[in-house]
Amino acid sequence: MGKSLTPTATPSSDTQSANRNISRKEAEKNTIIAIQATMFSKVFPGKVLAKLVDNRTVLDFLITRIKEANLVSKIAIVTSDLDSDLPIVEEGKRLGVEVIRGPHDDLIKRFIFAADELSANYLIPIPGSNPLLDLEALDNLIDAHHSGDWEYSFNDHFDGVMLGTGSEIVNVDLLRKLDKQKLTKEQRIVGTLFVRQHAQQFKVQRFKENIGMQWVSFYVDSLEDLKRVSKIAEHVSSLNNQNIKSFIQEYPLYGCSQKTPAQEIGMEKLFIHPEKLNAVMSSENGNMDTSYPVSIELSLTMRCNF
Incomplete structure (x- = not known):
């Protein structure tokens, strides 16, 4: 896979050099994979607990793959504090994964809660309904993010990976900045939407993979x-x-x-x-x-x- 970069903002040479002194091992200690999952869906309620293969749920399949890849040591399911999401809490316990709960309509706050609870400086949001996450591409993205003074990096775009296999990584400090912004309800629900909509305001890395399969989609929405x-x-x-x-x-x-x-x-x-x-x-x-x-x-x- 390619590793060409299309920066939205160019980090200074000084900060690039400083960041390259941070080892991947050190960065991993301060990184959390936050799997966002709720039971809510107008089309397919409870999709993350649907059985995918071998009588395993979508969440089970995804989390097992993430654990086996051993990219970071901290993994959590980030869900809401609604009673309707208690089945996800139980699934997290069954899988031996930390479950962090917060406002249903504010994913940004839930991410911050998770980062604070697990002492993380970097957060990798993963939709719980994306079991085909490309972990090799995520590995590339983590390296690329720490190669410069980036606040946010992502690979799920037109020149990136196939839809439903992509990933993103965001600095927790940026999430705190977003939380102080006057955001729309949609921007709070989606999490990093504001960053993508206003990329020129931040240090954003649009990481290329050039797979060339823009017509496919592997989101589990039905x-x-x-x-x-x-x-x-x-x-x-x-x-x-x-x-x-x-x-x-x-x-x-x-x-x-x-x-x-x-x-x-x-x-x-x-x-x-x-x-x-x-x-x-x-x-x-x-x-x-x-x-x-x-x-x-x-x-x-x-x-x-x-």
Whole structure:
């Protein structure tokens, strides 16, 4: 995998040199992997506790992989203080992982609680519904983050890894800065959204992997997603982007959900959705198919772009 960097802000040579004196081992002692998980979902409630493979939950599969990779010593599940999330607390206990609870609508505060509880200076947020996390890419990202004076680094973007396999790392000091900002409800719920929206204000590293599979998505947001991801987990021995890419090139239908509504498709999906093809063919005088007025906008969400 490539390791080219696209910095949003360039760190000074002095701070770069200082940071390079921090050993990876020292950084690992001050880093926590925070797995964000709640039972809430409008489409697939309790998805993180759904069975993925070998009668193991999505959380079990993900946490086991993270432990085996041994990238950092501190791992925690970050969930809400709602009673509805008690099953996640129990799953954390079963898996022998620390569980940190906080406001349901404020992921930033939950991250800070976790960092304070486990004495961390760096935090790696991982969605609990992303069992195909690329741990090799995360390893690269950790090295890259500590190569300069970065506040935030991420690899899940157009030139990065496949959606649902990516990761990010954020300095806890930056989280504290965010907590003092006047943020929208959405920005607090998502966590690092404000940083990505206003990257020019921070020292952000957009780390490239150049996998070139922008149309795929491995987020487990529905039962259909769970079935696809389960099949990949069963048949790909080492779950990194290169191996998953090879599998998807051979079996492309596992790359993204085939049950996406017709309104959410682009021209490349006409043969998958005959309803869309019929609508285009029936339009008069070559006019735009007005029955799908937001198709382009929705395709840009990268939910499943070929």
